[in-house]
Amino acid sequence: SKVDVGSIILGLYEQEVLLELERLSKKCSIFCDVGAADGIFAVGLVKSRLFKKATCFEIDERGRKNIRNLAIKNDVSQNIEILEEANSKSLGSLDINWEEALILIDIEGEEFNLFNSQILDSFSGATLIIEVHDQYTESPKTHRDELRKKLSNIYEIKTISTSSRDLSGVEEIRLLHDNERWLLCSEGRGWLMEWWVCEPRVIK
Numbered sequence: 001s002k003v004d005v006g007s008i009i010l011g012l013y014e015q016e017v018l019l020e021l022e023r024l025s026k027k028c029s030i031f032c033d034v035g036a037a038d039g040i041f042a043v044g045l046v047k048s049r050l051f052k053k054a055t056c057f058e059i060d061e062r063g064r065k066n067i068r069n070l071a072i073k074n075d076v077s078q079n080i081e082i083l084e085e086a087n088s089k090s091l092g093s094l095d096i097n098w099e100e101a102l103i104l105i106d107i108e109g110e111e112f113n114l115f116n117s118q119i120l121d122s123f124s125g126a127t128l129i130i131e132v133h134d135q136y137t138e139s140p141k142t143h144r145d146e147l148r149k150k151l152s153n154i155y156e157i158k159t160i161s162t163s164s165r166d167l168s169g170v171e172e173i174r175l176l177h178d179n180e181r182w183l184l185c186s187e188g189r190g191w192l193m194e195w196w197v198c199e200p201r202v203i204k
Contacts, residue, residue: 003188039067099125109136155198
């Protein structure tokens with residue numbers, strides 16, 4: 001995507017998600033990115049040593065190539081696994097202690113088709129961050145309610161959404177016009193984005 005490259009370069013892209021990834025890295029050591037795109041999260045999190053290793057699922061061949069190249073350029077290719085589609089079989093075959101794993105899911109509305117009892121069993125104990133694309137469906141409220149019901153039996157769910165950006169400390173764009181500065185922050189979204197941060201319920 002070209003529309004969000006400015007916010008990526010400035011380190012402002014999905015800032016709310018980045019803060020959650022940093023927080024959750026204190027209890028999770030493995031990162032699993034379902035819908036990894038170009039791999040900026042997976043490679044960045046391993047490069048910064050917030051996570052020991054990452055597994056990327058990306059159905060687009062160009063995306064997988066970009067992840068591979070980005071991992072090589074950042075000297076973390078040995079800690080990045082790149083796979084194609086995420087499903088119950090591919091997730092279930094991974095040799096991962098899911099209780100130590102954080103899974104980021106960004107699959108453009110397919111999250112409503114992905115989650116079933118078999119999938120939830122596949123990564124039992126994992127922590128999830130789900131980007132919710134309900135507006136891509138014919139019945140947004142129905143899909144949201146059904147997915148939240150499935151997850152709420154297992155997870156405590158916190159909702160986060162896109163918030164403000166502080167550009168006062170970004171020296172490189174200080175002399176740009178206000179309109180240009182703020183356009184650089186745009187992630188090109190059609191509506192206010194929302195993520196569900198799902199942490200496993202503590203069994204008492």
